[in-house]
Every structure is written in structure tokens, then in C-alpha cells.
Amino acid sequence: MDKIRARFAPSPTGELHIGGARTALFNWLFVRRYGGKMILRIDDTDKQRSTEEYLDTIINSLTWLGLTWDEGPEKGGDFGPYMQSQRLDLYNKVLERLIADGKAYYCFCTTEELEQQKEKDQREGRPPRYTGLCRNLSYHEVEEKKAACANNYVIRLLVPEEGDTVVEDVIRGWVTFENKGLGDFIIRKSDGLPTYNFASAVDDNLMQVTHVIRAEEHLSNTPRQQIIQEQLGYNAPVYAHVPMILAPDHSKLSKRHGATSVQEYRDLGILPEALINYLALLGWSPGEDREIMDIEEMVERFSLEKVSKNPAIYDLQKLTWLNSHYLRSLDLERIKEEAIPFLLKHGHISMEDVSKKEKTIGKVIELVREKVRTLEEIAEASVYFFHDEFPYEEKGTEKHFRQEGARNLLEEISSCLTSIEPFQAEEIKEGLQVLSKQKDIPLKKINPLLRFAVTGQTMGPDLMNTLEVLGKEKILERLEKAASICSS
């Protein structure tokens, strides 16, 4: 087989959606697996909705996920430019050829006329389809109308009414479409830009794309693209239409279902490793019951044939579970780097603290990451490490502070801790054990109270280490404060 070339072709009309991210992932894995080239092409033929900001966020998201490309805008390559809006000359040349060959024609029908025709078709039980009103205009008629309509015309492809178009899809096999169901569709819009089907078909050929891996919503459009390629004498690429990602209610994923873009998951404190791993599992099975994989293992195992055919419903809980796994198992340095922005955002630390309190920050993250599932939760769960003012949980207050003898015990603990030196986990543990024995109070009673008094929470990371990180001074202050609450 020739050198494999696959492309990811987002349109910059929104942020990178998780469905798009998975499509990009599958393209990337495929290319890496078989040693091909990855192309990033920007399908920005929708002049109204495309923006540079969206382009930036898409590129940001891809980069954050680690999905790199060999050719693309900025980066360049032998088949550029990689923005469709910069390829208009190319499309126009192809268009001219099609018209000269009588394979495409100008159409001057107005929206109203088309609307009427459509209604009539529906009334009379015909499928609404363009029937070729402008198909047989003479050269003079075309010139006349062109002059009269101020360039407000489109170009349509003359679609054969007989025969079938067969699409080769790696995931679905051979899919047959009847040509008569297609109609003469538009390939250039009145603003002079090509339509998606046309630009896509032309570019896939010009960029020598061998495999088109994209979402299933494009399957029904594929025969159109293939007919364009046929009319142009191109060979069609191999297709792979990956199943859609649906919301829990089986509908198309939308804003009302919560986070749908990569950027939103990032803001929620999801790690790229977790998102990649989760997305890989959605619609693809690596075999041998593998679940947690790094990207290299995915590359080794990936194949389009093992991509499933049915749509997948995304499940936030599994993503979160994977995230908690990576939170715990990745290098602390890595997690630190990712968590610090969240600590800053929550006002736990300042910019100067990042280097000034680096060691403490590292220790806090190391402790807290064992207990939480997202970077956001690291920040939420570490309030008491960074602030002396923190709320006491309701149920804990009830359970610990309203307890008979609570104040007394807190004072005992306080004096016990005062003498511990050095103030480190091991020593603290021993000290508390001694206290437990002397007073004949089980640690099961001492420790939870102590935790609650100094953190305001009934649960949290390892207590001894928490105490060590907090430091004696703070703890003694907090114990005193807690004791005063008990007495009131």
C-alpha cells in the first residue's frame, strides 16, 4: 500500500467537541500505528460562522491532548495551503473544468423558487429533490442570467440518475446508495465558496489522503463526495465512519448535557491522559480486556477493524474514574504542574507562592490527590492547608464537638502535640499512641476528633502526614479555637 495519509478536518465554528477529539484521536492512532502522515486541514468554508478564535481553541485543545500533526496550517507541508479558505483558486479551476465538460452547471433558482418546488414535491408525495430546472440552459441564457443576477448564482453537479454508488467503509463494509436519491446538489455557493462536499472531495484527492476517518454523520454524504471524485477522474479514498457519541438520553450531545468540549473538561480538572484513554475506549476495544493504557500501548493495539459500529453513550463517571487513576499514578511533578493553576484559581496560593512555597504545595498535592478525582477537587479539598479560616462541616460538628468531654480531649491532645519533636508523621503517631494508652482512650476516638478540629472535615488524606504538613504551630492554634467552640 502507498504511504498512508489521514486527515482531521475540523471547521472552526465551535470549540473542539469530544466527538471531534475522538475522531482526531482515531486518525492519529491509525497514522502512528501504520507509519503514515497526519494532516490537519481547516474546513472553513462557512464564512459566517468560522472564526479565528475557534481555530485557536481547536489547535490548543489538540495540542493539550498531545494529538500532533505532520502537515497543517502554520506547520506547512507539500500540499498546502491547509486552510480551505485559502484554496479558492484550486477549487475554481476544478469547477471550470467540470463546467467545460458539462458535468456541472450554473443554477439561478432563487431560494423562494426552491422552497415552492420542495413544498410541491412533498404535497405530491415525491421526495424533495432538485429536479434540474437550470440543467439545460444555453450558453446565452447563462450569460444573460449571470449579468442579471449580480453573481447571485450557484453551481450544481450533474448527478447521474441511474446506477448506484458504492462506498467502501472499513468499519461497515460496502454501503450502496442509489444515485437517483441524490439530486443535483450544490458544489459552489453564491458567495463563491465551495460547499463542504465539494471542497472535501477535491482536497482529499489533492492532498493525497488515503483514509478518511470521520464521524458517522458523514456516511450519508459520502456518495456525493464519491460522485464528485468520479466525475473528476479521481480514485476514492478508503472511508471509516466511526460511530457517534451520544448523550445519556440517547440524543445528540449538546450544551444541555453538560461539558461537551475538550476545553470544558480541561477546566473541570480532567487530565489529558484520562480524556485520551476514555475516548479511546469509546467505540474501540483494544482486546484482552485492556482498559487503562498509555498512548503507546494504544498505538500498538489500534486497528480500524476493531472500532465498533454502534453509537456510544458517554459516561462521565468512567471518565472521572480514569482521571482519579491518573491523578494517583502519574509523576507527582506532572500532577503538580497541572494542579497549580487550580490552586491559583481558587486563591489558595499566589504567583510568588508557586516558587516560595513549592515544597509545601508539592506535599499537599501528594496527599490530597489520593482522595480526589479531579484537579478541581484537589483545590476544593485542600482549603484548610492554605487558609486558617475554613468552615466546619455540619455533621462533624454534631458528631465531634457536641460530644461529652470533647473540649477536654482537645486540650489533652494539644498538650501532647506540644512536646513532640521533631514534628513528623512517625513521631506524632507515637505521641498519640502514648496519649491513647495513658488516658485509656482509643485512637479511633482521638484521631477523628483531631482531624475534624484541624481541618473541619470528617475525612481526608492520611492524618499523620496532614498534621506534619500543617505544622505544629497552626495545629495548636486550631486546637485552641476548636476547644473554644466546644465549650460554647
Next chain:
RNA sequence: GGCCCCUUCGUCUAAUCGGUUAGGACACCAGCCUUUCAAGCUGGCAACAGGGGUUCGAAUCCCCUAGGGGUCACCA
């Protein structure tokens, strides 16, 4: 509505050519461990959409029905 795709636990999925107690993971439940549990360990619950065929034998092959999704744009 026409056309196209799809259908295994609640969810993601596995089950080489038809023969499995239909496997794993998340979630859920229970037990254990522990200074806490939101961690860890162990165990449990839970599925072949329905109906016809073909076959000694069907989740697997064929047909029909139902359900879901996509597409039929001067959006991609």
C-alpha cells in the same frame, strides 16, 4: 416521509471459522482493611430488542418487526 447505519448487563465493551457457566471495566450493593473514606482488597447484582427460519447446535448466518441514530442545507 425517502435513503443509510446500528441493536450483548444501567453505561463502555469481549466472545478467532456457529459449540463459552456469555468475559472485563465503570456505576451500584455487601464484606474486609484502616485514624477517616471519596482510597485499597474481596465478593455480589446485572445483558444476547422481539419473532420467524437455516442447523445436531445460533449472541454469532438469513428474513421480518420494533426501537435508536444519521442524512436528505447556498452547515460542516
